[in-house]
Amino acid sequence: MRRLTLEQRLHPSVAIRALSPIAATLITILAGSAMFYFLGYEPLGTLRVFFIDPLTSVYGISEVLLKACPLVLIALGLAIGFRANVWNIGAEGQLTIGAICAGGIALAIGEKDFGFTLFIMVILGALGGMAWASIPAFLKVRFNTNEILVTLMLNYVALLLLSYLVHGPWRDPFGFNFPQTALFHSSAMFSPVLPGFRVTGSIFIVIGAAIIAWTIVTRSFLGFQMAIAGKAPRAGLFAGYRDNKAIWLGLLIGGGAAGLAGMAEAAGPLGQLLPTISPGYGYTAIIVAFLGRLHPIGVVFGGLLVSLIANGGESAQMYLGMHSSLSQIFQGMLLFFVLAADFLVFYKLKLVTR
Amino acid sequence: MSLLELRGITKRYPAVVANDDIHLNVEAGTIHAILGENGAGKSTLMKIIYGATTADEGQIYWHGNPVRISSPSAARQLGIGMVYQHFSLFESITVAENIAIALDRKLDLESLSAEINLISEKYNLLVEPDRLLYHLSVGERQRVEIIRCLIQNPKLLILDEPTSVLTPQAIQGLFVTLKQLASEGCSILYISHKLEEVIQICDSATVLRGGKVVDTILPSATTTGELAHLMIGTQPPTTQRQHVKINSSSTLEVCQLSAAAEDHFGSDIRDVSLTVRGGEIVGIAGVSGNGQAELFKLLSGEKIHSEPDTIRINNVGVSRLNANGRRHLGLACIPEERLGRGAAAGFSLRDNFCLTHHGRNLLRYGFIKYKEADRRTSQVIDRFSVLCDGPHAAAESLSGGNLQRFIVGREIELNPTVLIVSQPTWGLDVAAAAFIRQTLIDLSRAGSAVLVFSEELEELLEICDQIVVMYGGQMSQPVSRSDADIEQIGLLMAGEGFSFQTTAQGY
Numbered sequence: 001m002r003r004l005t006l007e008q009r010l011h012p013s014v015a016i017r018a019l020s021p022i023a024a025t026l027i028t029i030l031a032g033s034a035m036f037y038f039l040g041y042e043p044l045g046t047l048r049v050f051f052i053d054p055l056t057s058v059y060g061i062s063e064v065l066l067k068a069c070p071l072v073l074i075a076l077g078l079a080i081g082f083r084a085n086v087w088n089i090g091a092e093g094q095l096t097i098g099a100i101c102a103g104g105i106a107l108a109i110g111e112k113d114f115g116f117t118l119f120i121m122v123i124l125g126a127l128g129g130m131a132w133a134s135i136p137a138f139l140k141v142r143f144n145t146n147e148i149l150v151t152l153m154l155n156y157v158a159l160l161l162l163s164y165l166v167h168g169p170w171r172d173p174f175g176f177n178f179p180q181t182a183l184f185h186s187s188a189m190f191s192p193v194l195p196g197f198r199v200t201g202s203i204f205i206v207i208g209a210a211i212i213a214w215t216i217v218t219r220s221f222l223g224f225q226m227a228i229a230g231k232a233p234r235a236g237l238f239a240g241y242r243d244n245k246a247i248w249l250g251l252l253i254g255g256g257a258a259g260l261a262g263m264a265e266a267a268g269p270l271g272q273l274l275p276t277i278s279p280g281y282g283y284t285a286i287i288v289a290f291l292g293r294l295h296p297i298g299v300v301f302g303g304l305l306v307s308l309i310a311n312g313g314e315s316a317q318m319y320l321g322m323h324s325s326l327s328q329i330f331q332g333m334l335l336f337f338v339l340a341a342d343f344l345v346f347y348k349l350k351l352v353t354r
Numbered sequence: 355m356s357l358l359e360l361r362g363i364t365k366r367y368p369a370v371v372a373n374d375d376i377h378l379n380v381e382a383g384t385i386h387a388i389l390g391e392n393g394a395g396k397s398t399l400m401k402i403i404y405g406a407t408t409a410d411e412g413q414i415y416w417h418g419n420p421v422r423i424s425s426p427s428a429a430r431q432l433g434i435g436m437v438y439q440h441f442s443l444f445e446s447i448t449v450a451e452n453i454a455i456a457l458d459r460k461l462d463l464e465s466l467s468a469e470i471n472l473i474s475e476k477y478n479l480l481v482e483p484d485r486l487l488y489h490l491s492v493g494e495r496q497r498v499e500i501i502r503c504l505i506q507n508p509k510l511l512i513l514d515e516p517t518s519v520l521t522p523q524a525i526q527g528l529f530v531t532l533k534q535l536a537s538e539g540c541s542i543l544y545i546s547h548k549l550e551e552v553i554q555i556c557d558s559a560t561v562l563r564g565g566k567v568v569d570t571i572l573p574s575a576t577t578t579g580e581l582a583h584l585m586i587g588t589q590p591p592t593t594q595r596q597h598v599k600i601n602s603s604s605t606l607e608v609c610q611l612s613a614a615a616e617d618h619f620g621s622d623i624r625d626v627s628l629t630v631r632g633g634e635i636v637g638i639a640g641v642s643g644n645g646q647a648e649l650f651k652l653l654s655g656e657k658i659h660s661e662p663d664t665i666r667i668n669n670v671g672v673s674r675l676n677a678n679g680r681r682h683l684g685l686a687c688i689p690e691e692r693l694g695r696g697a698a699a700g701f702s703l704r705d706n707f708c709l710t711h712h713g714r715n716l717l718r719y720g721f722i723k724y725k726e727a728d729r730r731t732s733q734v735i736d737r738f739s740v741l742c743d744g745p746h747a748a749a750e751s752l753s754g755g756n757l758q759r760f761i762v763g764r765e766i767e768l769n770p771t772v773l774i775v776s777q778p779t780w781g782l783d784v785a786a787a788a789f790i791r792q793t794l795i796d797l798s799r800a801g802s803a804v805l806v807f808s809e810e811l812e813e814l815l816e817i818c819d820q821i822v823v824m825y826g827g828q829m830s831q832p833v834s835r836s837d838a839d840i841e842q843i844g845l846l847m848a849g850e851g852f853s854f855q856t857t858a859q860g861y
Contacts (some may be wrong), residue, residue, distance in 0.1 A: 007368070219721050221712060228709065231696030237656050238689060240678025240711045 006347045010046025013345070020341040021291075022300075025305075027341075028334045035329070041320060049319060050312030050330070055353040062197040064307050066269060069199070070095070070261040070278065070302035073206045076213040077257025079294040083217070084226035086250030090136065090151025091258040092282025094129035099111040100162055101128030103181065103273040106188035106266075107170060121188060121263055122205070129259015130252045132158060138250040141244045149253065155282070163275050170273065171329070181273040189267045202264035209257065214296040226250065246281035258282060283308075287335055293342065306331065328352035355418045357541050358403070358510055363412035365398055373399040373409070374565040380510065383533060383540045385659035387552040387573065390562035391783045393753075399562070400512050402790050403543070404436045405429040435503030441495050443487055450483035453502045453804040473504050477531045487620070492641050493524045498652050502529070511535065512543045517551060518809065521641060521843035525535060529555050547585070549578040552580040557813040561671065562705055567837045582784075591788035599817050601726055601801035604632030604684070604771035605664040607652075607687060611673075613659060621645040623652065624827040624854055630803040632771065635794060637818035640806045641847055645806050645827035653805070667772050682713060686770035688761055690807075695747040696761045704745040707731040707764055714768070730767070738763030738793075756787035762778055762790055766797060773797060776807040791817050811843065826848045 032050075054060040074091045081088050088094075102125035109117050119347075135265035172182040190200035214221040229236040229246035236243060265277050288306050292298030312329025313317035359636060360378040364371070372395045380386045382433040383478070390396045399408045403414070405423035413420055416432055424431050443452050450467045450705055459767065461469075467483035479497040481490075491499070495518065503511055513532075517525045532555060546552055552559055553573045561584045563569045568584055570818045582590040595606055615622050619698035624643050630636045640646060651663060653655040654679035661669035672680050675685070689695045704727050708716060709728065716723050731745035740760045742752050758778075779787035780793060795817055798804040808814050814821055821838055823830040830846050833839075851857055 016716050089681050188639070201807055217719075218726075221708075221720055223710075224708065224722060228705075231700050232694060234691075234695045235698035235709060238654065238677060238687070239697050240655060240676040240681065242676065325480070 002351055005350050007350045008347055009345075017345045020345050021338055023299075024337040024341040025334070027337045028330075029315070031333055031337070032330050035326075035333075041322065043162070046316065046320065046322075049316045050309060050327075052109075053315055054308055054311040058194075058221045059259060060311070062194070062199040064304065064311050065199045066202060066307075067305045067310055068307035069203055070215040070265060070281045071285050071288050071299055072260040072309060073209055073264070074258045074281060075253075075288035075292065075299045075303055076296055077254040078225070078281055079289040079292065079299055079349055080213060080216060080226065081254045082230075082289055083223075083294050084250045085147045086230075086247055086254075088136070088251055088254040089148050089153050089286065090132065090133065090154050090282070091254060091285055092278065092280065093155035094255040094258035095150070095262035095265070095282050096127040096133045096155075096158040097132040097164050098125040098262035099273060099277045100158075100262075101125055101259070102166065102263035103184070104170070106184045107181055107273075109188065111184065111185050111304040115187070116191065117185070117188045118267065122260065123265055123267075126256040126260045127257040127265025129257070129262065131255075132259070133251040133255025137248050138272065139246050140251075140311055144228050146325075147247070151251075154243035159276075162273065162277065166273050166275055172213070172272075179275050181307075183253045183272045190264065198269050202268055205260065207265065209260075210296050210300050217296055222249070278296030287331075291335060291338055305334070309334065314337060356380060356415070357417065359415040359418075360399075360777065361413050363399065363402060363409045363414070365402060365409050367409070369609055369852060371565050371715060373402070376412070376562075376565075376567055378560055378567070379569075380543060381558075382509070383539045384557040385544055385555055387534050387556035387559035388543060388545045388562065389547065389549075389552055389559050389581065389585055391547060392755075392781050393564040393783060394564055394585075395565040397514065397680045400514060400543065400545060403429070404434060407850065428802060430458060430506055432509075433507065433509035434507060434512065435508035435510070437496065437499045437503060437514065437516060439514040439516075441499050443495055443498060445488040446486065448484050448486055449481055449490070449498050452487055452498060453505060454625055454651070456502050457505070467734075469505060469765075470501055473501050477504065477534060478527070485847060491670070492519045492643060493521070493527075494568070496520070496528070496834070504535075508540060509830045510541045510543065514545045515547070517545070517548065521847040522811070524844075525551070528677050542824050549581045549585075553578065553583065561589055575638065577587055581791060590784055593788060593792045593816060595795055595817070596763045596799050599633050599799070600800075601632030604774045604801060604803045605666070606630040606685075606774070606803050606805060607669075607852060608653070609664055609666070610665040611649075611652065611659065612643075613657070615648060616657075620648055621827045623648050626827075626829045628822060628832075629827060630772070630804075632801045632806050633798060634649070634819040635798045635804040635806060635817055637814035638824055638829075639811055639814050639843055639847060640809075640822055640824035642809055645822045646776070646824055649824070650689065650807060652689075653774050654689070655685075680712070681710060681768070684771035686710070686765040686768045686773050688765055688773070688775040688778065690780060692754065692757045692761055697757060699750045700748065702746045702748055703735070703740075703752075703760060704728055704731045705743060706749050706760070707745070708733065710764060710768065734760065734763040734767055737767075750769065755782045758782060759786065759788065762793060766793065770797075770802055772803045772805075774805045775808075777809065778806060779808075779810070779813060788815075813839065815840075823847055823851045826854050828852050828854055 029047060030316055033047060036043045036046045054064055078088055078091055105120055105124050123164045134155060135154060136147045138143040139150055139230035140147045144150060165182055167179045172180055190202045192198050193203060225241045226246045226249060229241055229243050233243060262277055266273055284306060288302040289299060291302030309331050316322040317324055358377040358380040363373050363376040365373040376399060388396050401407045405425045405428050414423060433846060444666060450463050450470060453461060453470060454466055467677050470483045479501055481494055481497050516528060536542055544556055551746055557571045558570060559573045560570045607625055611623055611626045613623040621644055638646060652659055655675055658676060659673035662674050665673045667680060667683050668687050670683055673682060693699050698709060707730060708722060708727050716727055728745045736760045741756045778790050796803055815838060818835055820832040821842060822832045826849060
């Protein structure tokens with residue numbers, strides 16, 4: 001009898017580990033080409049629309065960065081929690097609450113220009129996300145609830161709260177009854193990096209966050225304790241690290257980053273509060289975090305790649321009439337192959353005869 | 355003609371040749387020892403005979419005919435039974451149900467219980483078929499495992515380190531059963547590293563070293579010294595003990611400590627009191643599962659107790675502090691599980707050094723001084739002769755013995771005033787074990803209070819100045835080493851003289 005088994009590699013090669021994302025991308029391109037071919041699209045042209053066209057103009061690059069910013073920011077925060085086995089699926093809700101808090105103060109200040117409105121919004125956005133994430137943290141520490149369920153359910157609560165506000169008390173009285181708030185004053189908004197393009201100064205917050213996250217993960221004792229709590233909880237207990245600390249920190253950092261991303265959306269491309277702030281950034285960021293192997297540098301590249309494919313997918317819809325679900329299938333393929341390649345770095349398949 | 359014959363059995367694993375051209379003959383009705391150090395290849399060889407794994411090369415003969423044993427059930431059909439060192443029994447069902455699960459034939463529980471009673475009487479293996487397993491002592495569990503094999507009428511019974519979990523009296527009881535079995539024609543493969551036992555009951559012995567057969571000998575015509583020499587290839591190392599000089603500034607005191615078990619299968623701690631003074635080693639003997647694991651966690655700070663003065667280190671009540679807080683007061687601990695508890699798998703030795711040393715000037719503004727940590731990790735590696743690829747080697751890449759050297763070294767490097775260690779030499783070869791024992795003695799003689807939990811009574815008798823016994827979560831009065839009497843300690847281990855009796859019976 002023959003059967004396939006998995007055998008752990010004794011010495012996983014460093015070079016192969018570094019090359020595995022590239023190999024996975026190449027396999028995705030091959031498999032994607034096959035899919036496009038059988039669906040009647042010309043593979044090379046389609047791939048060009050997906051990968052090359054978005055990068056051929058400054059506007060295209062700006063759009064890729066625009067989408068990458070919230071994805072990277074949220075994923076940086078989530079990755080720190082995931083490393084400590086804190087499974088925050090509630091970034092979408094934390095993002096929404098961050099946008100509500102920041103948007104609320106922007107609306108309250110209205111037309112007055114203090115000069116530091118935006119700064120207050122940044123602080124409130126982050127605090128709002130953290131406050132929302134502290135609910136599952138408290139429940140987990142106090143009652144040992146499952147943070148996956150609580151964070152997920154709180155997403156719906158947050159979205160409905162936003163919906164209530166923009167349909168009710170915060171609706172723009174001069175907005176022809178549309179469910180939206182008044183536009184923010186210019187002092188309550190990030191200015192574009194380049195005039196005429198949509199990517200805003202919030203990109204510098206993302207760059208700063210990436211550097212901070214990298215420092216926490218690779219250099220700080222805090223990141224070390226959280227990694228131990230996540231990968232070897234009994235060793236953490238033996239060493240005397242408090243696991244509640246990892247839960248609180250993991251959720252607060254993820255919530256803060258997501259709240260900040262929500263604030264940057266409201267004070268950036270939107271300029272007001274709408275019933276939907278994000279096209280699912282909080283969920284896509286989970287994929288980005290894993291694409292980046294939960295490492296800050298990887299997350300930056302993962303966010304850029306996912307954003308590129310999302311923009312490419314939109315182009316494919318526009319120019320090739322491709323259905324939006326196809327571009328999502330393509331994204332799914334990429335994630336599958338990246339994770340499979342990662343797995344095979346540490347394990348090998350072996351045919352055993354017995 | 356032999357019952358079982360192995361010719362040229364070879365088994366390779368990615369990093370090691372576990373069995374190298376093994377030849378072995380087991381005659382019918384004999385007790386045949388497989389003797390060797392940890393890592394000599396005994397367990398792999400038994401797995402091959404029992405069909406749990408297959409050899410890369412070589413041939414097995416059964417009654418002189420070549421056979422392929424592709425699975426444990428194929429082995430059972432031939433008439434081979436095996437009792438593993440770590441039992442494979444289910445806690446929440448009865449003895450009879452546990453036996454029924456393993457049977458290849460269908461049988462109703464009533465007639466099975468009758469059959470169990472029959473075997474139990476015949477071989478003096480007392481168990482009650484309808485008792486739930488979690489009530490049973492370790493000795494009883496072993497009897498369940500043996501009956502589970504005997505019920506299938508085996509021609510060959512394999513026992514893997516069967517005495518490692520038993521009290522001295524229970525060991526003698528087991529030997530009577532084994533001799534009776536052999537006299538009825540059932541051969542026994544007896545895997546052990548305990549030389550006295552092999553000499554006492556085995557008819558022949560095959561010695562393995564480094565995966566190869568060194569010699570096959572007649573145990574009754576040899577001495578433990580000769581056997582040890584065969585087994586490890588050199589003279590067995592000895593430990594040096596100096597006189598105890600009490601250092602009253604270092605102490606571990608446990609005062610009327612009681613605590614409920616964390617779960618159903620754990621043991622409650624009942625009114626435990628104990629004092630370990632600086633300069634001496636106190637050993638805690640006992641059959642495993644009598645509260646040792648729970649007590650260790652309470653002492654190490656992995657579990658916190660609400661009354662602050664039940665545990666005192668150097669006269670400070672510490673019960674409410676976590677492990678890190680106690681470490682600051684001079685406590686160091688070495689748990690029995692090395693990978694996953696004493697050291698974190700997936701992390702380098704350097705990271706594992708930081709695990710307990712971060713409070714020793716290794717942090718600056720919340721950042722780890724990695725260069726300094728590297729340097730100090732290398733020092734531990736050098737001082738304690740840890741075989742590894744340097745401070746960046748992953749913890750799981752080390753052999754059990756080397757990882758233990760590293761963990762012991764790391765904790766000793768903390769200069770603890772109190773050291774608590776559990777199963778210090780479990781699974782180590784003789785040289786590594788002797789090194790660790792000597793290290794513990796030296797630490798105590800330098801003035802630290804050392805507490806050792808061990809299932810190996812011989813080890814405790816070798817290194818300890820005082821011995822206490824745990825039974826049912828209680829602790830006996832200390833016995834000093836000079837007065838220690840194996841018989842008496844064995845009776846304590848079986849629960850004699852303790853007020854609280856568990857539902858589990860001794861032998």
